[in-house]
Amino acid sequence: MVSRREARLALRQQLREGGLESPDFEAACLLEHVLGASCRLMTRQQLEEPLTGEQTAALHALTRRRLAGEPLQYLLGEWEFYGLPFRVGPGVLIPRQDTETLVECALRAAEGISAPKILDLCAGSGCIGIALA
Structure with missing residues (x-):
């Protein structure tokens, strides 16, 4: 299982490699959308909690769509x-x-x-x- 912090770092790297202009911002937005909570307000302990299988799948699906060019705003709704x-x-x-x-x-x-x-x-x-x- 991957932690929330690790997921954000990996997502940021994927978005950077995909050529997106603001990978850190977008990674935070997507992760917060999946978690339903602000990563900026989480404690260190909360950031080390693992993603559930459902959260991981949702994050992967959103990442694929974003890398395919779908606007971040549409993904977030x-x-x-x-x-x-x-x-x-x-x-x-x-x-x-x-x-x-x-x-x-x-x-x-x-x-x-x-x-x-x-x-x-x-x-x-x-x-x-x-x-x-």
Whole structure:
């Protein structure tokens, strides 16, 4: 059996060898998704606990999909935008941090307007409109 720490290190190496840009970040995200808990908040003892067979299988499946090019956000099923969690998957544009600039510009443009009306039509996850609201 492999520990959570060992699994993260091995996953990071696989992702690095697969040419991914942020292997450490992605390894942490995938492992946390499988564990349902933040690795950053685990004690050393908790990090040394072994993965279950089910967790190992899930992690391997997610790793294969990620290395095949499936977006991390789709694998996790959720991504944060403007401090809010949004469900994402195939067919939905992934909320991106640089799009938060658009929200900030729209908020500045709406300053001083008592009841601004803002439309966010055909916008995938709806993250821009929801963040503006």
